[in-house]
Amino acid sequence: EGELTNDPLALSGRVERKLNPLTAVFGQVQYLRDSFKEIDYLISPTVGVSRLLVKNDRSGLAADGGVGVVWEKNPGLELQTDGAVTGGQQFTHKLTATTEFKQKLTALWKMDDFGDALYAFSAGIAVAVTSGTQMKVEFLDTYKTKPPSADIKKNDIAMLVSFVYKFD
Numbered sequence: 001e002g003e004l005t006n007d008p009l010a011l012s013g014r015v016e017r018k019l020n021p022l023t024a025v026f027g028q029v030q031y032l033r034d035s036f037k038e039i040d041y042l043i044s045p046t047v048g049v050s051r052l053l054v055k056n057d058r059s060g061l062a063a064d065g066g067v068g069v070v071w072e073k074n075p076g077l078e079l080q081t082d083g084a085v086t087g088g089q090q091f092t093h094k095l096t097a098t099t100e101f102k103q104k105l106t107a108l109w110k111m112d113d114f115g116d117a118l119y120a121f122s123a124g125i126a127v128a129v130t131s132g133t134q135m136k137v138e139f140l141d142t143y144k145t146k147p148p149s150a151d152i153k154k155n156d157i158a159m160l161v162s163f164v165y166k167f168d
Helices: none
Strands: 008-018 023-034 039-055 059-073 080-094 099-110 113-130 133-144 155-165
Touching (some): 039 080
Antiparallel strands (some): 008 023, 023 039, 039 059, 080 099, 113 133
């Protein structure tokens, strides 16, 4: 209807190095721009450890934690630089040979104020189109515990439909 209802840009990149079949170390960078949350940009490079808790033919559950730094710039405010702590978990379950349920939760806390955090939750279904591509429908909820002003909603929800290409 011509009204802007959502305008975020979220990017993340991650590199992992396996130490053994269940444990890996990683480096990652997260970026967020969200005009509705009044975040000009939030950049957080972190390093950490990831651990597979469950891994079988149908299901997988992993958890990770890391430390790093976060830079957050909000309109009209000074750039904030803080230490960062991250945590996350990811669950997958194959419903059929070509269809899987995926769920993920990530958290980014600022070391100077653990009450100032950014949480992202997603859950969805992915269907293989080819061995390297998927169609995916997912629900996403992003929650910022301390937005820059009281007028800003703490969470945004979205329904995403995407085409995924996997690099192995």
